Amino acid sequence: MENELILEQISKTFDDGSLVLKNISLRLQQGTKLSVLGPSGSGKTTLLRLIAGLDSSDSGTISFNGQIMNTCPPHRRNFGMMFQEFALFPHLNVFDNIAFGLKMKGMDTVRIAERVNEMLIMTGLENFQTRRIDELSGGERQRVALARTLAPQPRLLMLDEPLSSLDRVLRKRLLSELTDILSRLNITTIFVTHDHEEAFAAGNRVIIMNQGKIEQIGTPDQLIRTPENQWVKEFLGQ
Ligand SMILES: Nc1ncnc2c1ncn2[C@@H]1O[C@H](COP(=O)(O)OP(=O)(O)OP(=O)(O)O)[C@@H](O)[C@H]1O
Ligand SMILES: [Mg+2]
Secondary structure, three states: OOOOEEEEEEEEEOOOOOEEEEEEEEEEOOOOEEEEEOOOOOOHHHHHHHHHOOOOOOEEEEEEOOEEOOOOOHHHHOEEEEOOOOOOOOOOEHHHHHHHHHHHOOOOHHHHHHHHHHHHHHOOOHHHOOOEHHHOOHHHHHHHHHHHHHOOOOOEEEEEOOOOOOOHHHHHHHHHHHHHHHHOOOOEEEEEEOOHHHHHHHOOEEEEEEOOEEEEEEOHHHHHHOOOOHHHHHHOOO
């Protein structure tokens, strides 16, 4: 199937010998909005880093669109990743932040301007293109980070706790803005969070991780109605 992400029996141990991911298998069709929910230390970020190619697994395969990705360097995967702190360039303005990945790809300036403009419109930042990052609110920064990540048309989007540095009220508003934008795109999205509400609002499928294993995978409704075991039940506060 086109642009399908398949993880088969992925395991990861760090140098100190701790087994951080244990036989993770997962299959995501294009357009799936997956939330990865689990307590701190359950292996969520490690899972994203393996998919992104920032780290390698000890065993198992990761494939995308029919191709094995295990040895493919991160920049060749054409996957986008957005982090908690956004990692924007504070000395560059909004336009140049969004254009950054396109310049790295060697795109010509006319096409860069077109693509950045599309991104500015999509994220409602048309009037901010010459603003510096340190003159933006947290919510505006988040939209710049999203625009920058989406500009090179990644085949897969990963977000690692994209809202956790914001206060509660803003978090709620931005979550709905973010899911609105993403729901209009047919891009597979993996959204990592340790917040149940966020996970259920952002994903049409959710995996619950605990100590490097998938405890359960299902729709938000299935997880709420039929938690598979006691741990999931307690974790979801039932
Ligand atoms: N580079 C590393 N070297 C050794 N251990 C690591 C490394 N990175 C992560 N770990 C360990 O792997 C486990 C999983 O970490 P990971 O960052 O994937 O968890 P997480 O689910 O993202 O947690 P959080 O919600 O706190 O971000 C933790 O016990 C962590 O200490
Ligand atoms: Mg993490």
